[in-house]
Amino acid sequence: MTTTDHSQMMKQWQFTKSGSPRDVLTMVEVPIPTTCADDEVLVQISHVSLNSAFAHRLIAYYGVFDPVGAFMGRPGVPEKDFSGIICDLRGANVTEFNIGDRVFGIGPTSFREIAQGVLCEYALVKRDHIVKVPDNISLKDAACFPITGFTAYCFLVEKAKLKKGDKVFINGGSGAVGVMAVQLARTIVGPTGLVVATCSPMKNDIVRNLGADEIIDYTSHVLPDFLREHYGSRPFDVIFDTVGSDHALYSNSPNYLTPSGSTVWLVTKRILQLLSAMVVPVYLGGVPRRHIFESLTPTSSRMVAMAKLVEEGSMKAVIDSTYKFTDVLDAYDRMMSRKVTGKVVIEVNDLDR
Ligand SMILES: NC(=O)c1ccc[n+]([C@@H]2O[C@H](COP(=O)([O-])OP(=O)(O)OC[C@H]3O[C@@H](n4cnc5c(N)ncnc54)[C@H](OP(=O)(O)O)[C@@H]3O)[C@@H](O)[C@H]2O)c1
Structure with a gap:
């Protein structure tokens, strides 16, 4: 476990009860994580893409999917798909990445962390859940692929x-x-x-x-x-x-x-x-x-294979619309409109620029 001493704050979208995103999501300030397990990296988030399952299931029925968290009022953080840049706190076992690497990947997937997502400015993520973004792909496009x-x-x-x-x-x-x-x-x-x-x-x-x-x-x-x-x-x-x-x-x-x-x-x-x-x-x-019919676990080899297909152009990003980090509620309205084709993307802090 690595520990860094800094007290900077970041913005994060949270929910503590079940409902529609517009009714239950709020933006709050929380400390940037200061500890990092040996298999984790800290990523400065560039873009996040929304998944319909979050709005329609996890946020709508938070008490069902995470009864302990909902009972204790533990804040949930939406979404799992992100792109960004590794910025700090690399775990001791992480040898395949460096600070400054452009990466894309999937937030926590364990049952215990079902409501812990990446709709925030910095996120701790498992090294097995990320892969380097191919040079020919923008961070915005990269956020569309992980899941x-x-x-x-x-x-x-x-x-x-x-x-x-x-x-x-x-x-x-x-x-x-x-x-x-x-x-x-x-x-x-x-x-x-x-x-x-x-x-x-x-x-x-x-x-x-x-x-x-x-x-x-x-x-x-x-x-x-x-x-x-x-x-x-x-x-x-x-x-x-x-x-x-x-x-x-x-x-x-x-x-x-x-x-x-x-x-x-x-x-x-x-x-x-x-x-x-x-x-x-x-x-x-x-x-x-x-x-x-099964639930899939992200692994490094699977993420690398997926990234190779993206690099080769076998899968291209299909972006329905893009919203600012402050306009997340509008983005969820759009996603739930059923007019969407492909991905609704949130520009958290566009690190392509
Ligand atoms: N098992 C896993 O590992 C895994 C991984 C990822 C996702 N999922 C699940 O897969 C599902 C799809 O995810 P998604 O993100 O692709 O959802 P999505 O973006 O909301 O797309 C849903 C699609 O369903 C179509 N549709 C709705 N009703 C239909 C009907 N009666 N007959 C045929 N098509 C219909 C819609 O078509 P139109 O828009 O043209 O109407 C739309 O293309 C979600 O439930 C998600 O939780 C599972």
Whole structure:
């Protein structure tokens, strides 16, 4: 553990109770952290990008996700995705980074730290959760990738083993994870493969320009029926679901997914159906298709692999809008408007300049 003696203050957005961001978030002054565990670095934050899960789940239901913290009135700090510059207090075990390195990464992910985020001017972060920003990428763009690019990489490449020539279906192609998944899938499957994605009609052109060959308007079709009708004769190798609202997408998947294919679920709103899908064997009526649903841990090697794809241009930042650090409440209003495509970015202290 390293300790530095300074008493400077920083600004931080906090919440201590459940509610909508506009009702519960406040900006306060707190001391810049002065201790650093051996596997941590202190980062001066340049940009933070918002994740819908924070507004819709963690802040909205703080008492459910962190009952002890909420009961004790321990302040939560929103968001996990950041870019910035390593500025101080390197832990003794950190040898792969130096003060002044431009980095991007993911804030604390342990269950105990679920409500500890990075919407502040300085943050302590684990060395395994960060990676150097490629020279050809700005800090603003870099803040868009940590969770979304990492998620698309881990599930499509590591877990589903998507490959050249494959056919892939991405449900929610206009969301923050979806825009990364569409781009990465396009790169991996190449011109002989097929990328099909859903989105609402006004986002059709954006998703097509990111690399989707075919777009499905989810607002005017019953998805499992549409997929059976149009893709039953050319079934997918991978289904990547970022929406999780319709278990029928999985239970009907034998109609449009190859027998060796995989479905990836990032989220489910039908947890009991999901659990039964995972445990019921095929001979008892289970769905005869592979099913991937898990929480991923950031590691150095995964972060490096994600950063390489970013450097090569396999995933580009899709920025919906940018807000000043003082305008975070407006940024959350925008993110919750459902008009967003890609990322809402907060300029905490633009260190690109
Ligand atoms: N398991 C993990 O490791 C992991 C990691 C990251 C994220 N997640 C989860 O993944 C989910 C997606 O995250 P995100 O940040 O990409 O969310 P997001 O930016 O809010 O995007 C949500 C997407 O869902 C689409 N959508 C909404 N209702 C739909 C429906 N009925 N059918 C088809 N599409 C629909 C929206 O399309 P339109 O905007 O076009 O209407 C939008 O593209 C979140 O629940 C998040 O918590 C999980």
